[in-house]
Amino acid sequence: MIDLRSDTVTQPTDEMRKAMAEALVGDDVYGDDPTMNRLEELAAKKMGKEAAVFVVSGTMGNQLAVMTHTKRGDEIILGKYSHVVRYECGAAAALSQVSFCQVDNPNGFIYPEDAANGFRGSDIHFPKTALLCLENALAGGRVVPLEIMKAASSAAHERGVPVHLDGARIFNAALSLGIDVKEIAACADSVMFCLSKGLCAPVGSILAGSKAFIDKARRNRKMLGGGMRQSGVLAAPGIIALEKMTLRLGEDHENAKYLARKLQTLEYVECSPEETEINMVFFNVTKPGFDPAAYMHHMMKNNIKVSGEISPGRYRYVTHNNITKQDIDLVIDCLKEIAS
Ligand SMILES: Cc1ncc(COP(=O)(O)O)c(C=O)c1O
Structure with missing residues (x-):
């Protein structure tokens, strides 16, 4: 997961x-x-x-x-x-x-x-x-x-x-x-x-x-x-x-930037990698008729747990010790599927 x-x-x-x-x-x-x-x-x-x-x-x-x-x-x-x-x-x-x-x-x-x-x-x-x-x-x-x-x-x-x-x-x-x-x-x-x-x-x-x-x-x-x-x-x-664990937080920050840069390239997504300062990535979804519940369901079907909207159209992802770059690539592929 x-x-x-x-x-x-x-x-x-x-x-x-x-x-x-x-x-x-x-x-x-x-x-x-x-x-x-x-x-x-x-x-x-x-x-x-x-x-x-x-x-x-x-x-x-x-x-x-x-x-x-x-x-x-x-x-x-x-x-x-x-x-x-x-x-x-x-x-x-x-x-x-x-x-x-x-x-x-x-x-x-x-x-x-x-x-x-x-x-x-x-x-x-x-x-x-x-x-x-x-x-x-x-x-x-x-x-x-x-x-x-x-x-x-x-x-x-x-x-x-x-x-x-x-x-x-x-x-x-x-x-x-x-x-x-x-x-x-x-x-x-x-x-x-x-x-x-x-x-x-x-x-x-x-x-x-x-x-x-x-x-x-x-x-x-x-x-x-x-x-x-x-x-x-x-x-x-x-x-x-x-x-020990304080020494590895840089990896989470790097992964968050990586994720933000990938999100930025997606259609219907607004994300500013320069605003990603720690392990949290915030982004807006602009696709007309986008259904947050259907999105969460689709992600879950692909073994990805995400939170719903934090405010209208706005979402947050958080990177951590149990998230790798490969995981991020899978998440992005899944989002592309939703967009199409
Ligand atoms: C800035 C900040 N302060 C306090 C807390 C509270 O921590 P806890 O969930 O352990 O009560 C959180 C939790 O996310 C937080 O983000």
């Missing part, structure tokens, strides 16, 4: 499965799991932060950050198209009882003036601005230049507002920018990244920050029922994800 729906579909590698079976474990709520302790130390070091805590998902990492940075009734500044706003079930309102000041730039970037304009100041009528949430890479696949992130972060810090970074795909962003992840993470007080997407670990994300922040987040994680016991079996593939 060729699965282009997301990089979340990646299978753990054989090495990961072996490491899971052999992991030394202990009760992590007591701090006794040596493999988890190793993963959290390694993750903190990679991000250039003092400490880190393992969480079950990127959503949980983001929500734990919001909860730990804010108080009930606070407001947070973030992008209208960000994952926290669009795809986390309104959890920040439900769990942390904060409201959103949404930045509505079509490219999804947050500029320093957005942070400055969103800041509420001390008027008694206003909620307190408690957090700026940045994202890189964006959920929409684009990468935010480091200078813009730095400037937005400084604008928040100058006003005493901390910054959280949703870095679900921070390693993809760093690769695309040609810099170390630490440089991106340095823009934020806390950073979340995922082990279970392009890095192929079966479960888990990391929240990193100062020791005091992570101590507080660890307590909030427990409150949410996220304290785990012999979780070294999940940390073991996470260590491989960090040490």
Whole structure:
């Protein structure tokens, strides 16, 4: 099966499965799991932060950050198209009882003036601005230049507002920018990244920050029922994800460009390879009467799993460890069949 729906579909590698079976474990709520302790130390070091805590998902990492940075009734500044706003079930309102000041730039970037304009100041009528949430890479696949992130972060810090970074795909962003992840993470007080997407670990994300922040987040994680016991079996593939799988993301980026260039040549397809910055390819289908359900059915019949429309006429493919150039050629042949 060729699965282009997301990089979340990646299978753990054989090495990961072996490491899971052999992991030394202990009760992590007591701090006794040596493999988890190793993963959290390694993750903190990679991000250039003092400490880190393992969480079950990127959503949980983001929500734990919001909860730990804010108080009930606070407001947070973030992008209208960000994952926290669009795809986390309104959890920040439900769990942390904060409201959103949404930045509505079509490219999804947050500029320093957005942070400055969103800041509420001390008027008694206003909620307190408690957090700026940045994202890189964006959920929409684009990468935010480091200078813009730095400037937005400084604008928040100058006003005493901390910054959280949703870095679900921070390693993809760093690769695309040609810099170390630490440089991106340095823009934020806390950073979340995922082990279970392009890095192929079966479960888990990391929240990193100062020791005091992570101590507080660890307590909030427990409150949410996220304290785990012999979780070294999940940390073991996470260590491989960090040490080895980060090194192969370039292949996914190359394959995404290859796919984008091939899509660009197809009749009824609009795709811009120059906008393909990580492992995500977005394209529009212009064929009159094109039926998304019939398209998905035809692809499935050819053992290709794809997502439906993300907005009218717009589609996304994601490359990852289980997608090869030959797979991409098969996908293109299948699309040609549909077009004809
Ligand atoms: C930018 C971004 N943030 C957060 C998440 C949430 O991760 P999870 O699906 O592990 O909750 C995702 C998931 O795709 C994402 O793309």
